[in-house]
Amino acid sequence: MSIILQVKDLVTKFYTLDGVVNAVNGVSFELNEGETLAIVGESGSGKSVTMMSLLGLIPMPPGKIESGSASFNSEEGLCDLLQLSPEEMRDIRGGQIGFVFQDPISTLNPILTIGEQISETLIRHKGLSKEQAREQTIKLLSQVGIPDPELRYKAYPFQFSGGMRQRVVIAIAIACTPKIIIADEPTTALDVTVQAQIIELFKELRDALGVAVIWITHDLGVVAGIAERVLVMYGGRPVEIAQVMDIYKDPKHPYTLGLLRALPSLEAKESKRLKSIKGTPPDLLIPFKHCPFASRCDYAFDRCWEEIPPLISVGEQHQAACFFDLEEGGPRHD
Amino acid sequence: MTDVKKLVEVINLKKYFPIAGGLFQRTKRAVKAVDGISFDIYEGETLGMVGESGCGKSTAGRAILQLHKPTSGQVLYKGRDLTQLSSAELRAQRPDMQMIFQDPYATLNPRHSVRKIVGEPLVINGKMKKGSLELKDRVAELLELVGMNPAYMKRFPHEFSGGQRQRIGIARVLSLNPKFIVCDEPISALDVSIQAQVVNLMQDLQEQFGMAYLFIAHDLSMVKHISHRIVVMYLGKIMEMTDRNTLFDDPLHPYTQSLNSAVPIPNPEIEITRTRFILEGDPPSPANPPSGCVFHTRCPLVTEECITVEPQFREITPGHFVACHLANTTGGSKIFIPDSKKEPS
Amino acid sequence: MADKDTKSHQTIDSLLDTEKTFKDRLAYFGRFLWRDRGGVIGLTVFLIVVFAAVFAPLITNQSPFDQNLRSSKLPPAWKEEGTWEHPFGTDSLGKDVFSRVIYGTRVSLMVGLFGVLIASILGLLIGAIAGYAGGRLDAAIMGGVNLILSLPYLLFVVFIATVLGRSLLNVILIFGITDAPIFARVTRGEVLRIRESGYVESAISAGARWPTIIFDHIIPNLLGPLITLATFEMSAMIFYEAGLGFLGLSVPPNEYPTWGNMLAAGRKYMTSYPWMASFPGLAIMFTSLGMNLLGDWLRDVLDPRMRRSRK
Numbered sequence: 001m002s003i004i005l006q007v008k009d010l011v012t013k014f015y016t017l018d019g020v021v022n023a024v025n026g027v028s029f030e031l032n033e034g035e036t037l038a039i040v041g042e043s044g045s046g047k048s049v050t051m052m053s054l055l056g057l058i059p060m061p062p063g064k065i066e067s068g069s070a071s072f073n074s075e076e077g078l079c080d081l082l083q084l085s086p087e088e089m090r091d092i093r094g095g096q097i098g099f100v101f102q103d104p105i106s107t108l109n110p111i112l113t114i115g116e117q118i119s120e121t122l123i124r125h126k127g128l129s130k131e132q133a134r135e136q137t138i139k140l141l142s143q144v145g146i147p148d149p150e151l152r153y154k155a156y157p158f159q160f161s162g163g164m165r166q167r168v169v170i171a172i173a174i175a176c177t178p179k180i181i182i183a184d185e186p187t188t189a190l191d192v193t194v195q196a197q198i199i200e201l202f203k204e205l206r207d208a209l210g211v212a213v214i215w216i217t218h219d220l221g222v223v224a225g226i227a228e229r230v231l232v233m234y235g236g237r238p239v240e241i242a243q244v245m246d247i248y249k250d251p252k253h254p255y256t257l258g259l260l261r262a263l264p265s266l267e268a269k270e271s272k273r274l275k276s277i278k279g280t281p282p283d284l285l286i287p288f289k290h291c292p293f294a295s296r297c298d299y300a301f302d303r304c305w306e307e308i309p310p311l312i313s314v315g316e317q318h319q320a321a322c323f324f325d326l327e328e329g330g331p332r333h334d
Numbered sequence: 335m336t337d338v339k340k341l342v343e344v345i346n347l348k349k350y351f352p353i354a355g356g357l358f359q360r361t362k363r364a365v366k367a368v369d370g371i372s373f374d375i376y377e378g379e380t381l382g383m384v385g386e387s388g389c390g391k392s393t394a395g396r397a398i399l400q401l402h403k404p405t406s407g408q409v410l411y412k413g414r415d416l417t418q419l420s421s422a423e424l425r426a427q428r429p430d431m432q433m434i435f436q437d438p439y440a441t442l443n444p445r446h447s448v449r450k451i452v453g454e455p456l457v458i459n460g461k462m463k464k465g466s467l468e469l470k471d472r473v474a475e476l477l478e479l480v481g482m483n484p485a486y487m488k489r490f491p492h493e494f495s496g497g498q499r500q501r502i503g504i505a506r507v508l509s510l511n512p513k514f515i516v517c518d519e520p521i522s523a524l525d526v527s528i529q530a531q532v533v534n535l536m537q538d539l540q541e542q543f544g545m546a547y548l549f550i551a552h553d554l555s556m557v558k559h560i561s562h563r564i565v566v567m568y569l570g571k572i573m574e575m576t577d578r579n580t581l582f583d584d585p586l587h588p589y590t591q592s593l594n595s596a597v598p599i600p601n602p603e604i605e606i607t608r609t610r611f612i613l614e615g616d617p618p619s620p621a622n623p624p625s626g627c628v629f630h631t632r633c634p635l636v637t638e639e640c641i642t643v644e645p646q647f648r649e650i651t652p653g654h655f656v657a658c659h660l661a662n663t664t665g666g667s668k669i670f671i672p673d674s675k676k677e678p679s
Numbered sequence: 680m681a682d683k684d685t686k687s688h689q690t691i692d693s694l695l696d697t698e699k700t701f702k703d704r705l706a707y708f709g710r711f712l713w714r715d716r717g718g719v720i721g722l723t724v725f726l727i728v729v730f731a732a733v734f735a736p737l738i739t740n741q742s743p744f745d746q747n748l749r750s751s752k753l754p755p756a757w758k759e760e761g762t763w764e765h766p767f768g769t770d771s772l773g774k775d776v777f778s779r780v781i782y783g784t785r786v787s788l789m790v791g792l793f794g795v796l797i798a799s800i801l802g803l804l805i806g807a808i809a810g811y812a813g814g815r816l817d818a819a820i821m822g823g824v825n826l827i828l829s830l831p832y833l834l835f836v837v838f839i840a841t842v843l844g845r846s847l848l849n850v851i852l853i854f855g856i857t858d859a860p861i862f863a864r865v866t867r868g869e870v871l872r873i874r875e876s877g878y879v880e881s882a883i884s885a886g887a888r889w890p891t892i893i894f895d896h897i898i899p900n901l902l903g904p905l906i907t908l909a910t911f912e913m914s915a916m917i918f919y920e921a922g923l924g925f926l927g928l929s930v931p932p933n934e935y936p937t938w939g940n941m942l943a944a945g946r947k948y949m950t951s952y953p954w955m956a957s958f959p960g961l962a963i964m965f966t967s968l969g970m971n972l973l974g975d976w977l978r979d980v981l982d983p984r985m986r987r988s989r990k
């Protein structure tokens with residue numbers, strides 16, 4: 001497997017009236033070709049800001065990418081996404097990197113027809129003629145499961161339901177046969193039955209096109225069904241990264257463990273009390289000098305308050321940023 | 335449940351919203367947001383209500399509390415029909431029935447302090463005097479009850495996180511010692527780690543004070559966790575109603591079965607191997623609901639009868655109500671044949 | 680060391696408990712002002728104008744009415760023939776331009792302040808009734824409001840001014856009445872929005888009657904947008920008053936100096952003695968700009984959601 005995207009030490013801050021918001025504080029990960037990586041975290045964990053940084057969508061000011069690199073193995077060779085000019089970024093975004101956001105309304109232009117919007121992408125990035133683009137668009141629409149694609153070509157976004165709009169956005173994302181699709185909470189705004197449809201569609205397309213997917217979500221249920229690897233974020237930092245099975249069966253970070261325990265189970269016959277994580281998410285205005293999770297952690301000890309735990313290897317393809325060994329039940333020995 | 339008393343009886347409740355049309359705003363059509371629902375809520379129980387967006391579950395909650403005036407039907411609270419009360423009588427009844435809202439950002443007045451927000455119901459109902467020491471003590475007590483520091487009293491809603499705001503909202507509701515609380519998606523705007531805190535708090539309070547909840551949500555697993563019985567709604571009607579375990583182990587309505595099947599389970603082993611039945615299409619618009627059974631346009635088992643005749647909401651086994659022509663005790667309405675879960679019937 | 684330790688243990692919860700130090704507050708305030716430079720400038724301008732109006736006799740010892748034909752048409756002080764006795768020079772009748780500009784703030788502010796006061800009270804009442812009552816009454820009221828708003832404003836004002844005659848009270852009344860529909864429309868929209876808000880629903884479910892809803896929930900949340908609108912409208916009224924003055928329909932020049940009158944009087948001398956019209960013109964521009972900046976700033980400041988929020 002070859003690495004298609006390697007992000008190193010990404011730091012993104014927002015300079016606001018209230019002070020400096022430390023949104024992303026050193027995120028590193030890699031994405032292999034054709035792989036699905038889920039980035040899991042709650043609001044304020046920095047998961048979305050990480051992706052916006054990669055796609056060049058951070059509003060500057062107040063945002064600023066302070067440091068880091070993101071080398072993308074593009075068709076033209078390696079390039080650092082963070083160093084691209086806005087024009088170069090526009091060519092990659094929607095071309096070699098497709099994206100799907102939570103709210104399809106904001107992605108689609110309300111005054112253009114669905115067909116025009118997909119064709120436009122094809123003409124811009126692939127240099128197709130109008131006629132070719134139209135043909136290709138109809139093919140794409142049927143590929144994402146929109147019935148009567150020829151009729152729907154002329155429809156406007158408002159004539160579509162939420163699920164159908166998300167399908168159109170997905171069609172745009174895959175239009176230029178991207179190498180990566182970044183999906184930020186793509187099913188959060190949808191109903192359960194429609195969410196199941198969209199997830200199924202994603203899986204089919206991923207397998208058919210062999211595209212790598214970064215799936216950002218807060219929903220651990222969705223992750224279990226779609227991801228191969230999972231990156232858990234907290235307070236703008238990655239706290240654990242592992243194969244999907246290991247995350248659920250053998251979490252090494254107390255936060256991951258806490259999240260899993262806080263979920264109710266559909267199978268349980270007796271309703272046991274949920275194990276909640278105490279406290280509230282961290283204030284990103286205060287730069288951390290210790291583990292960001294320490295104040296909410298049941299296992300925190302002196303060292304957790306003295307330094308920031310680095311991401312260390314805790315198993316095969318399994319890294320966690322914690323000084324405590326959950327298996328041993330005591331501090332980890334270096 | 336013979337020894338438990340009925341607290342609320344909802345009888346054929348309907349709420350239609352007129353769609354203004356034409357130049358002179360004459361009513362032409364109506365959105366049938368809630369279209370004839372009936373169920374009981376017992377003292378101290380939690381009745382879950384699930385459904386997708388637009389199924390009318392929030393409207394149902396508001397119509398029960400008379401925040402939306404029902405189009406027809408009855409809501410009996412301790413045997414008294416709320417729909418027939420004068421506005422003064424209704425106001426006198428309100429303290430008993432409260433509501434926890436979905437959006438903790440919108441439901442707290444941004445210009446009021448926590449002290450004013452939590453104490454307002456007591457002042458409105460003339461239980462305590464504005465600015466009195468007694469009121470201040472009670473507010474402090476309520477804040478402690480929901481796990482918040484009473485020192486926050488002087489602060490304003492925008493200074494709190496979503497979970498804390500929901501706690502403030504709950505403290506406000508508790509001030510009147512309600513017997514019945516409609517919870518309209520109380521946790522769906524909150525983060526996962528905070529959801530569990532709020533759900534635990536709600537369960538603790540129920541244990542302590544014995545109020546009944548109508549818990550409205552779209553998250554099936556959380557509804558199952560907190561509810562004793564569950565109502566499944568689709569396009570303004572009840573599809574199925576039974577106790578929590580039966581709903582998941584032996585769902586009779588094809589819609590309930592597909593809902594169960596669509597819920598993602600946070601366990602990759604199950605997720606990868608499980609057979610799913612995925613419904614096609616989106617729910618139809620409540621402004622223009624299908625004929626016969628409202629679910630027939632998406633139902634895999636649809637028959638001629640379903641298209642023309644509306645199914646009755648009937649009791650198949652004791653306490654298990656279903657609105658489906660095919661439902662019977664031998665699995666006539668099952669999408670998957672039991673024990674051979676691979677093939678759709 | 681121990682102190683440092685406890686500080687690092689703070690979570691968001693405990694941070695809410697610690698009172699901010701004076702230095703923290705000062706730093707926040709500093710950032711706040713720096714971010715809203717425009718607003719600070721606007722506020723300063725507004726305060727200068729108010730100061731000038733209130734303390735006019737202390738600022739200048741020249742009377743704005745004294746004519747002196749011997750010292751007429753004097754240029755500003757920094758010109759060769761100018762004197763510091765008349766810093767902005769004198770007009771064709773020898774009246775001191777500086778003191779007239781200073782005393783002119785009084786009319787402008789009075790018209791703006793009382794005009795807006797009348798307009799906002801009328802508009803608040805009309806708009807609140809329309810918004811709260813709804814239905815046919817709402818439709819009828821808003822029909823009337825839209826009719827008035829569709830009239831060509833300046834023409835309308837000129838017409839009334841001609842009929843009623845020239846006096847300060849008339850000018851204030853004209854602006855107060857003709858501007859009320861704008862306040863009514865904004866109030867109605869806000870009332871409709873607030874009436875549907877979660878906190879009003881929550882108050883109703885707690886058993887609140889309509890006085891509680893109107894006075895505790897609707898009006899406090901209405902004030903922010905209305906104060907902002909009032910600032911903009913005040914600026915517009917000052918502007919229009921000058922226009923009326925220029926047309927000779929405002930306060931008579933022998934009653935009180937106004938910027939509009941000065942403009943009108945200075946117009947014929949524009950090429951040879953430009954200061955007579957330029958200084959009142961600049962005063963109008965300065966005030967108007969300041970008020971608009973202030974309005975923009977108030978819009979943000981008065982919205983509690985714009986203040987520090989925690990996600």
